[in-house]
Amino acid sequence: MANLLGIVLFALGICLTVALHEAGHMLTARAFGMRVRRFFIGFGPTLWSFKKNETEYGVAALPLGGFCDIAGMTAQDEFITEEERPYAMYKKPWWQRIIVLSGGVAVNIILGFMILFVVAQTAGLPNPNADTRPVVDQVACSADQLDNGELGSCTGVGAGGEAGIEQGDRLLTFNGEELESFQQLRDEVLIRPGETVTIEVERGTQVLELPVELDTVKRNIDGEMVDAGSIGLIQEPLDIIEKHGFVGAIPATWNYTGYMLEATVQGIIEFPSKIPGVVASIFGAERDTEGPMSVVGASRVGGELVEANLWAAFFMMLASLNYFLALFNLIPLPPFDGGHIAVVLYEKIRDFFRRLRGKAAAGPADYTKLMPVTYVIAAALMTVAAVIIVADFVNPIKLLG
Known part of the structure; x- marks a missing residue:
């Protein structure tokens, strides 16, 4: 309903x-x-x-x-x-x-x-200027995933901790490539079980380059248990949503409007290139969640958001x-x-x-x-x-x- x-x-x-x-x-x-x-x-x-x-x-x-x-x-x-x-x-x-x-x-x-x-x-509105670069909240051991989807037991501090990565470190690069999010780190680590990689971290005023020998763990990927890489790092929660009073909401809305208008211009520029993907999705290809939607699609997404009580x-x-x-x-x-x-x-x-x-x-x-x-x-x-x-x-x- x-x-x-x-x-x-x-x-x-x-x-x-x-x-x-x-x-x-x-x-x-x-x-x-x-x-x-x-x-x-x-x-x-x-x-x-x-x-x-x-x-x-x-x-x-x-x-x-x-x-x-x-x-x-x-x-x-x-x-x-x-x-x-x-x-x-x-x-x-x-x-x-x-x-x-x-x-x-x-x-x-x-x-x-x-x-x-x-x-x-x-x-509250997301702060488009918030620093979303990955910061470590915890170092943890690497556990295998069990058949029921839960994680098994483990000990130690995991690959990241053993390499010297600490709570509060900001992760800068992975094998020389700039890290923009923890998701990017996870995707890179997952496909490199047992490999040695280089992580650059910022700790206070220091920038450290640390070699990390990734752990090998069992993970359920697409219904199959496979060997996957693990680094044993947990992300510091991102606090990018800011609630404002009446006066403060004016500049905040102005700034976020500028961000949305810029994103909209970029979306319009990319619009023609998205159409082949939409056509392919009709015949079973995966639908791009950032692709164009019609009135029908937008209304269906609106229904999802209300069902999840995501009114904002x-x-x-x-x-x-x-x-x-x-x-x-x-x-x-x-x-x-x-x-x-x-x-x-x-x-x-x-x-x-x-x-x-x-x-x-x-x-x-x-x-x-x-x-x-x-x-x-x-x-x-x-x-x-x-x-x-x-x-x-x-x-x-x-x-x-």
Whole structure:
């Protein structure tokens, strides 16, 4: 029941995110005297709608986004009426058009910030600047794993302790390679039973290079008992979650927002390279937990988080969705908001150089020349969306196992 509740709540959160994005366009358009014809959540056939004043509000069949139809968004708007023409968007100053086109992006960034601001005061936010390099909390002996999954008995201080590694040491390198986490250390040690490796540690002001002869122990890996390496070191718990008061939450949220926006940009850059993996996952390959998800997949993960009572992670994922929607829409290609902004800026720059040559402004750009690009990108987006949705049904991402 909790899982279903989480799925429903996250799906509603997505719908609200899309609705507020489009509301950002609608409200700024009205503020500058533009005519808004339709405000819809979803695409395709209309499921339900009503009309108030000059605007039709509704819900469409395909929950893959939404749209705000502004009269005269381009000079080639063939549906504009004479009554709408004075309110046409293309007739407005360039800066007003950019504000309207950016309205949805601004709303999503503000909404993401507000969500994180609340999380900062309730559950706390991860500190992106926290030192997460591995530090030793305990040195311990190396025990074999028993058939029931538990560890057997052992004595001594293990390979790490025998080599001179002590509690409080910060682990710097493994065989010359920088160590970023204890998990990285574990993965390297596991495949080297009985080998001698070199660990560089920081102890106070000293940096020591220690040879370590790894222990050989029995471990159950993929259902088979095999010889594995062991170093006998236990990690010092990481304390990277910080809870803040109202005032302190402002800079903390600002800093974490910057971190999330940077990560989102990187994710968008890597997005095309992730698609082949999504396709392969449909046919049985392992699904990348850091790969793209559709509305379906994100809602399922939301259900997992609620079932595990991880509400902070639930809302942080919703904030991340807002940042993704904001930055993805800034891609300077049609039909994204960024593509329309790029055209407005092109008009402004073009007319600036025309004035330098003593010529009059050339007027609105001809969007019909961009239609082939728009159709290709729209078709690609729909295809990719369909592939990800299929993958989310047949091989969904499961963050909690």
